[in-house]
Amino acid sequence: MAETAESSSRSPDTEGSGRQNRLQRYRDLQFSEEELAVILLTPVVSFLFAVSFYPIFDTIVGSLHTGYVLEMNPRQFVGLENYRNLFGEGPYLDQLLNGGGIWNALRVSLIYTFVSVPIELALGLGIALLLNRDFKGKYFAQAAILFPWAIPTVINARIWAWMFNGQYGVINDLLMRVGILETQFPFLAKPDTALIAMLFITIWKTSSFMALILLAGLQSIPDHLYEAARMDGASRLRQFRDITLPLLKPTLLVALIFRTLPAFQAFGLPFGLTGGGPSSATTTLVLFDHQLTFNRLNFGEGAATATLITLIAAAIAMIYVQTLYEPEVR
Known part of the structure; x- marks a missing residue:
């Protein structure tokens, strides 16, 4: 008490x-x-x-070393031997991925990145410009466009793998119904169409993410700049060229970095969609590194591949910053 x-x-x-x-x-x-x-x-x-x-x-x-993590023997220093094996005819790469090798994986990653990202940027900017206007249901539309991006990548890959299936896929069924296809077509079983399908899926999924970032940048541009331009008789195209694009450069930089680096390091989509096939047509660098490290248990060359991926990604980011960064843009 x-x-x-x-x-x-x-x-x-x-x-x-x-x-x-x-x-x-x-x-x-x-x-x-x-x-x-x-x-x-x-x-x-x-x-x-x-x-x-x-x-x-x-x-x-x-x-810079060779050896296996699961072995009791210590790793041995080999210098640049792992890098020479990657870009040459290393003993572990002769049969890996049907002879695909790192050059094929680099080619696929560059195509996947620099084809999908510009299209995503263009579509995302168009969607952002539409959503930046005043209309009924604006906020519902802003939330709805995020649905494709919100789906986990591997789950998204498996859904599209079923849809693109050559025997029971809904895409084959729709194309046959409208007369575009006469018979079923194995989209994911042919190298060219498998890569195109993977590009289509990633563009569908991440264009909304680009739109969200660019919409934030558009909403930060003062309205009085557009009012002054309209009073001076500037057309919508000139307003977009002289006001929107220059003031949107910092946001474009963020959007490009946020999408280019994950695209270059793509793993979940090719892994869940095709497993890297057919004939290594959809094997990206990160998927190649995963297969080299965990399927072949070649940790030295796997570490070398991971190092190269990091260096290339850093170089891409530096190019974007040097090209688009303007500290006094406002």
Whole structure:
């Protein structure tokens, strides 16, 4: 009863003064801004080092060694031998993926990236311009376009694999009903059409993601700029060229980086759709690296492939930044 009475006797002023005393004790430590920045950033930098920087460093080291993780023998330093095996006729690549090799995987990744991303950007910008207008059901439409992007990639791949199936797929059935096809066509069993199907699926899925990013950029452009342009007699095309595109450059940079790097590192869609086939026609670099590392258990060349993927992705990001980044654009 005494403890209850004592706790009930505490007033809000007493608790407030206690908090002020604690704050005063923190202020008495008298950290400089630089020291405070170091204290606050240390946990974040430590986390990034543990989950990002160290794995990258360990992958680079692993690419210079040979050996298997499951073996008891220590890894042996071989220098650039893993890289020479990747781009030559290495002993592990003669039968891998029916002779596809890293050159085929690089070709597929570049086609997949630099065909799909520009189309996604154009479609996403068109959708964003439409959604930026005022109309009934605007917010419902903004939420609805995210549905394709919200579906997990592997699940999305399996759904489309069933739809493109040459025997019971709904796409074959629809095309035969409208007279485009006379017989069933195995879309995913032929190299050319399998890659085209994969491009179609990724464009369908991620154009809405591009639209969402670009819509945010469009909504940040002040309306008075368009009003002034209309008063000067500027057409819609000129408003788009002289106002929208220049002020949208920072957003375009973000959208391109956010889509190009995942596209270049695509794994879930080719893995779930075709498994990389037929005849390595849809084997991207990351899928090639996965098969090399975990199917063939060649961890040295797998680490070398992962290192190359990281370097190419970093180069692409730097090219985008150098081309589109304008710090004084506004």
